[in-house]
Amino acid sequence: MDTPLARLQRAPQEDCFADNLLAGLARTPKEIACKYFYDEAGSRLFDRICDLPEYYQTRTETALLTRHAGEIAALMGPQVEIVEFGAGSLRKARILLDALAAPRAYTPLDISGAYLAGVVRSLAADYPALALRPMVGDFSQSLDIPALPDNPRRAGFFPGSTIGNFRPEAALALLRRMRCGLNGGGLLIGVDLVKDPHLLHAAYNDAAGVTAMFNKNLLARANRELDADFDLNAFAHYAPYNAGAQRIEMYLVSLRRQRVSLRGRLIEFAQGEPLHTEDSHKYTIESFREMACRAGFNPRAVWTDEERLFSIHWLESR
Numbered sequence: 666m667d668t669p670l671a672r673l674q675r676a677p678q679e680d681c682f683a684d685n686l687l688a689g690l691a692r693t694p695k696e697i698a699c700k701y702f703y704d705e706a707g708s709r710l711f712d713r714i715c716d717l718p719e720y721y722q723t724r725t726e727t728a729l730l731t732r733h734a735g736e737i738a739a740l741m742g743p744q745v746e747i748v749e750f751g752a753g754s755l756r757k758a759r760i761l762l763d764a765l766a767a768p769r770a771y772t773p774l775d776i777s778g779a780y781l782a783g784v785v786r787s788l789a790a791d792y793p794a795l796a797l798r799p800m801v802g803d804f805s806q807s808l809d810i811p812a813l814p815d816n817p818r819r820a821g822f823f824p825g826s827t828i829g830n831f832r833p834e835a836a837l838a839l840l841r842r843m844r845c846g847l848n849g850g851g852l853l854i855g856v857d858l859v860k861d862p863h864l865l866h867a868a869y870n871d872a873a874g875v876t877a878m879f880n881k882n883l884l885a886r887a888n889r890e891l892d893a894d895f896d897l898n899a900f901a902h903y904a905p906y907n908a909g910a911q912r913i914e915m916y917l918v919s920l921r922r923q924r925v926s927l928r929g930r931l932i933e934f935a936q937g938e939p940l941h942t943e944d945s946h947k948y949t950i951e952s953f954r955e956m957a958c959r960a961g962f963n964p965r966a967v968w969t970d971e972e973r974l975f976s977i978h979w980l981e982s983r
């Protein structure tokens with residue numbers, strides 16, 4: 666099946682990588698939104714992270730989905746349209762699609778367009794009867810996903826604890842917008858849990874250095890797309906756990922005083938100066954359910970593993 670990628674309608678003030686990077690590099694401290702990790706190379710690096718021994722998130726969430734797929738399918742009901750936010754490799758969606766009764770359509774949304782096109786092609790080959798509506802877009806800008814002509818019930822799917830990449834107030838606002846976009850449907854969401862900080866630290870500082878490559882892909886992408894001249898060896902991947910804020914913070918730290926050129930502009934880095942690239946907030950089951958309530962959802966089922974590493978929540982719209 667050929668499935669053209671649709672583009673989500675953009676907000677008029679649609680941002681672009683160059684403008685945002687230049688604006689973020691002009692701030693003190695320097696910062697950039699983590700969505701810019703994900704060009705095709707970044708998505709492939711994220712797939713490698715998912716297979717790392719230290720990265721318990723993917724295998725724990727996948728095991729939970731597999732174990733509870735029947736229950737989840739019953740809660741979602743038959744002939745539902747699955748809308749997946751930040752769909753990535755689509756591997757987790759396959760578990761749902763296999764369990765659901767006659768899913769009406771699957772609408773994966775991701776910012777990483779070239780990568781999405783590739784994974785959608787292989788999903789289409791494996792699920793020839795499924796109506797596929799891939800969409801390239803930024804869910805932090807627009808969630809205006811057109812309804813299908815027969816307006817089936819929707820269920821949202823937001824795995825991978827991507828919600829943790831938003832500060833709590835922004836996460837609350839995003840959940841509210843998702844609830845509106847789901848037109849009364851529920852949301853199945855994966856949320857990483859507060860735990861032993863050593864486990865968290867290891868997950869973002871893997872021995873093979875794949876997370877470091879993923880972090881530095883931001884600079885490599887700026888070199889590829891924006892005529893920048895970042896020296897990747899002159900920056901260190903640094904990802905401490907901030908226990909007070911219950912989040913991993915990810916930085917690229919300048920190893921020396923240096924000047925970088927980007928789109929004809931010169932940017933100064935002091936020795937030791939950080940560029941903040943990502944946060945990954947962790948929740949307790951209770952603190953996440955409380956936020957879901959504030960966003961207008963009724964938290965219903967929650968599944969977690971024996972070690973309470975990860976949680977999956979089924980939230981119904983109020």
Ligand SMILES: C[S@@+](CC[C@H](N)C(=O)[O-])C[C@H]1O[C@@H](n2cnc3c(N)ncnc32)[C@H](O)[C@@H]1O
Binds near residue numbers: 703723774776
């Ligand atoms: C942490 S990964 C999770 C991938 C996959 N859902 C999983 O569970 O393994 C985040 C995914 O969300 C996408 N993404 C990040 N920010 C986004 C945004 N603002 N809008 C749309 N997609 C985004 C990335 O391209 C990536 O595929």
